[in-house]
Amino acid sequence: EVxxxxxxxxxVQPGGSLRLSCAASGxxxxxxxxxxxxxxxxxxxxxxxxxxxxxxENYYVDSVKGRFTISRxxxxxxxxxxxxxxxxxxxxxxxxxxRKRYCNSVSCPGGLDxxxxxxxxxxxx
Amino acid sequence: DIQLTQSPSFLSAxxxxxxxxxxxxxxxxSNSLAWYQQKPGKAPKLLIYAASTLQSGVPSRFSGSGSGTxxxxxxxxxxxxxxATYYCQQLNSYLWTFGQGTKVEIK
Numbered sequence: 001e002v003x004x005x006x007x008x009x010x011x012v013q014p015g016g017s018l019r020l021s022c023a024a025s026g027x028x029x030x031x032x033x034x035x036x037x038x039x040x041x042x043x044x045x046x047x048x049x050x051x052x053x054x055x056x057e058n059y060y061v062d063s064v065k066g067r068f069t070i071s072r073x074x075x076x077x078x079x080x081x082x083x084x085x086x087x088x089x090x091x092x093x094x095x096x097x098x099r100k101r102y103c104n105s106v107s108c109p110g111g112l113d114x115x116x117x118x119x120x121x122x123x124x125x
Numbered sequence: 126d127i128q129l130t131q132s133p134s135f136l137s138a139x140x141x142x143x144x145x146x147x148x149x150x151x152x153x154x155s156n157s158l159a160w161y162q163q164k165p166g167k168a169p170k171l172l173i174y175a176a177s178t179l180q181s182g183v184p185s186r187f188s189g190s191g192s193g194t195x196x197x198x199x200x201x202x203x204x205x206x207x208x209a210t211y212y213c214q215q216l217n218s219y220l221w222t223f224g225q226g227t228k229v230e231i232k
Contacts, residue, residue: 037169045161045169045212047221059219062126095168102174104156109175109216111159115168 009119022096030074033099038092131224148213
């Protein structure tokens, strides 16, 4: 059974740092792109970042570039999100999600097929 | 960046109704679109990928269509467990975006 379990959320002051972790099991973690998606309280979903299978490529939403770093440890089946210079607007539930392995001749429109339960990050003084 | 606009933002419907949600992209994205269902306090669930392919285990009353800039999610006969918020997501490039969501409530 595929499982993704996030941890590391909590209360942090503006300007502070936090590191989120996502423990994966039940699938070949090293074979998948992985993602972080967040959801502010009462708001919609926002894709945050993703990382290629071997860690050689990663991409970020503009609002977190230069402040957040996505990384992975395939030996530990774990995904991470290092968050620095946190702002009040970063307050959200952060989800770890696996990209479905599906590609056609043009793109890879498979979506995110497994999600964790989320971990809440609150940025407040 | 590619923007997605869902309509309507809120929908009130009855059990058994046919429901259609539209997602419009700010530029052409071929079939690089997915649909999700989210219930309160839960993680989103993938319903449709590649615009029209049903994810394994999802009931056949859900269907997706469209290509380019206009896409639709249709629920052929709304069931009590379908009352939730639905999101579209574009996967055309490596910088992904979601629509703002459509909340489906009981009339």
